[in-house]
Amino acid sequence: MTAPQSKVLAAVLAVMKDVGAIGKTDENKHFGFKFRGIDTVLDRVAPLLRDHGVLTRPELRNLQHFPIGKDGSKVIVTVAYDFTHAESGETWTAVVPGEANDQQDKATSKAMSVAYRTALLQALAIATGERDPHAGPPVGRRLLQLQQQVKMAGAKKGLESFQQLRDDYALWSQGADIEAADEKDLGEYLKHLDPSTHTTVQRTRNGARR
Numbered sequence: 001m002t003a004p005q006s007k008v009l010a011a012v013l014a015v016m017k018d019v020g021a022i023g024k025t026d027e028n029k030h031f032g033f034k035f036r037g038i039d040t041v042l043d044r045v046a047p048l049l050r051d052h053g054v055l056t057r058p059e060l061r062n063l064q065h066f067p068i069g070k071d072g073s074k075v076i077v078t079v080a081y082d083f084t085h086a087e088s089g090e091t092w093t094a095v096v097p098g099e100a101n102d103q104q105d106k107a108t109s110k111a112m113s114v115a116y117r118t119a120l121l122q123a124l125a126i127a128t129g130e131r132d133p134h135a136g137p138p139v140g141r142r143l144l145q146l147q148q149q150v151k152m153a154g155a156k157k158g159l160e161s162f163q164q165l166r167d168d169y170a171l172w173s174q175g176a177d178i179e180a181a182d183e184k185d186l187g188e189y190l191k192h193l194d195p196s197t198h199t200t201v202q203r204t205r206n207g208a209r210r
Helices: 006-021 038-051 107-123 141-156 162-175 183-193 197-204
Strands: 054-068 072-085 090-103
Touching: 006 038, 006 072, 006 090, 038 054, 038 107, 054 107, 072 107, 072 162, 090 107, 141 162, 141 183, 162 183
Parallel strands: none
Antiparallel strands: 054 072, 072 090
């Protein structure tokens, strides 16, 4: 017997498919970092929630208030956001934190905005459309070509698994990691695996062809 489909989850999934990426276009003028503000997120998400019949309702579950200086304050909130399907009444809930500082009386509203932004970004898995800053430098086309050539040449020598190729490279290079190899390293290793590639690699390095 097939379980009935959840209408709220189907509607949330439809929003996820339509929302796409939201880039970090807002900027903190004081610290100079880029971020996605609540208005930027809502401009994209709110119309889609309406189109797919999804309502959101916050429930404040916890609030902590800490005085800062003479007039400022820090507020930490925990908020449950109900994503409700308007037609069926089914609800799916996301619980998120929010934290904000303010030198006047707006720390609580800021913390709630942070919490709502977090709920939308995480519940809908909204990407930034940017490359992972921890992924290292982009891999060039030539490096990708050399990686493929090395794999093919290694397979011809019986190095069929990546671990076998990694071990052979480490032995040849006296301990280096093949995953950190640049174009020059892979070019030299490719000549070791298949001496017939020497002329091609040399011509490529001199810029005669790619």
